[in-house]
Amino acid sequence: MKDIVSVDHLRVEFATDSGPVVGVEDVSFTIAPGETVCVVGESGSGKSVTSLSLMRLVEFGGGTIAAGQLRFRRSDGTELDVAAASPSVMGSVRGNEIGMIFQEPMTALNPVFTIERQLTDGLMLHKGLSQSQASARALELLKSVRIPEPERRLKQYPHELSGGMRQRVVIAMAMACEPKLLIADEPTTALDVTIQAEILALINRLKRENGMAVLFITHDMAVVAQMADRVVVMYRGKIVETGTVDQIFTAPKEDYTKALLAAVPKLGEMKGKPAPERMRLIGDEAARAARVTPVARKKEVLLDVRHLTTRFPVKGGILRRTKAQVHAVEDVSFTLNVGETLALVGESGCGKSSCGRSILRLVKPTSGEVWIGGRDIGALNHHDLRRARADMQMVFQDPFASLNPYRRLKDQVAEPIVNFGLASGAELKARVEQLFDRVNIPRGFMKRFPHELSGGQRQRVAIARALAVNPKLIVADEAVSALDVSVQAQVLNLMMELQEDLGLSYLFISHDMAVVERIAHQVGVMYLGRIVEIGPRAAIFESPAHSYTKQLLSAVPIADPTKRRFADDLSFKPIKSPIFPLGHEPAPSVYTEVAPGHFVLQD
């Protein structure tokens, strides 16, 4: 056998109270030495179960390999039957011949051990190195993953490192014993886009230098296009299609693959298009998606934000006095027209969410004005603010957390209507039914509880609840980020349809540049609390002027294997701290208008 891994008709079952549940079934694929195989699929497709089975880690999650063969060719050339290997043999394979990287760098490291201890214990176990030899090798590893100040990092604890650095440590740990196979399970999903680009480039370089094979698990087709040699598409525990990355992207055979690819927005595909477009969908949704009616509206300002500043206190000392301030939002100004979408984009910690919350006065801004429909929200008293909230609603990222698990859906959608005393009795019932129709949730679901719905359905209910009081403005804070790509496309199309029909304005807060390019009219790029660049969508994406915007756009993976961008090492400027001492007054934001309506912050 030439392949390093061959999986043949794998079947994994999980024991539950109601009998065994199949995790994956009839899964077969191979990995050749030095090859990157991407397993791609939506949540519940069984892609992680497959990778965990290869390490025999699946049994710690209650799973058993019920049928099929898993073969791994060891360093000495012998073939190992993974499913039948003893725990001690598996112990000598794990971390030694197969390395693994996980999704969450924040929790992947043991918080009470130093980086050094976590890097060296595997080396001492597998390679029989002494403490000092292992430490020397650990330092070498940290250098090879390009961590700044590697000597100091060894003595540090995980919480002292940023997310990107932690993921580099996790990779260093996986690489410690020079494995022949690296399994990367969604290694960049929890990371910001620039850090994702750095990590992907790092994995590519290490793979090239060490000639190892990579099994890359992801839900993100754009990452697949950037990384894969071959692709395995999974759906509901089974393999849908296998092929080279070019075959899969240019000539997919199966309908599921086609639908999955269609739903993925490709950065740059909106070049030269004047207005946002619906997401592409295949199947019964296609007809709805095709109906695009660009509405020619008179430009009318709905939301006018002027010099908005929000700072959060950092408390300390025995008396819990304010010692410093987080400058979350710093002198932000923009306008949003009726019936349009303004996207605020930026990486985590840039202040985009705080900005949305400050506008709704969910957090109190430090200074600045927010005008909605000619009313200054900041000047309203408690009673008037409550009334004004009917005009501005919010949809949150996590539909699992934003719906009350103990209340029926119809009551949750009815709640804002009852709160504002807008309807009661039969009228209320009729309105709630209309709202369910509006977001395409069957009326039969009205009596259900949130846990009985899928993520996409829940987010639709959350949108229905926001719509209940006929708002003019909806702040959507990463509203589709937690959803699978096909569901995300459906929810985005629903939002665009509602915008056309009801003239809603969206403040769309997102980190996903490809989605934003498709749906936004205006885009504001945020960095360290400020808008560094704002303007029409085409201007931002086609002629970005600020260095940060350029950096951000260059880091976005493109769902097209012919446009690979992460071959060599990348290193972006790390984001500075937004914490300043008390009394620090930053300079106001001053902009240059480089083109009509396209403003760039002067540095």
Next chain:
Amino acid sequence: MTYVLNRLLSVILTLFLITLVTFAVTNILPGDVAMMIMGTQSNPEALEGLRQSLGLNDPLLVQYGNWIGGLLTGDWGTSLIFKKPIAELLAQKAVASAIIVVMSMTIALCLAVPLGVWAAVHRDRWQDTVSSSTSLLGVSLPDFFWGIVMILVFARWLGWFPSSGIVEPSEDFLASLYYAFLPSLALGLGLMAHLTRMTRSTMTGILGQEFIRVARAKGLTERTVIWRYALANAIGPVITIAGLQIGYLFGSIIVMESLFGYTGMGWLTYQALLNRDLPLIQATVFVIAAVVMITNLLVDLLYVLIDPRVKLG
């Protein structure tokens, strides 16, 4: 360092408040110390003379000042029932009780941590059921029940340990441990219950975390993963609970020492309360409060050593 000073300052402040409260409460209590000393049938003039000499006719503020002054200089007054200086009495009894506190907590931790880990590792299996029913039994039965069981089993039937009595540690240290063992075991079984449940729940949470999976993916043995990687994270909360239980332990000690005729602090407190020995009550309350607070301070400082994320300041 500033953190330790700050914490010490707050301990001192709390102790000051405690002296105020104990002083106020004991002075509101009905009963007159002089009458308690001389008896109800005593001559009123002699009684007045005693009051004068004890300073009982001074304004309350002066009396409080005298008491605090005494506390600070080591003159804690004289016990009314034992007719001995309180400081001397307490010093002797405190050592005897410290043995019981340390021993019972050690027994509790040595049993609870392995049992809790065992239950967490075998979560939702029979081992878990055994562990949780054992600890439920421990919580639901009062301490003195275990005391009686210990006396019956180990003293009456097996005859391995004495059923009552005390040996002062200054006389024979090993023998003093021998006499302290049964009451400590009875107390330890009561303490163990909470600690087992705490260990189980923190371990369960930690075993579900990603870094445990990472540790397994590194090829580490299950023993290393559970007893090093996981337990190092779980031990902090368990020790915090153990520290808090020191407070409850003093309540149980009063009963247990009396049951075993072990004349330590608990027994002393009981005698003081029974006989309205006001100076002794004040002193014991003060000492118990001080010990509980200092233990918790030590536990918090220990936490810093265990968990690098906790910063002082």
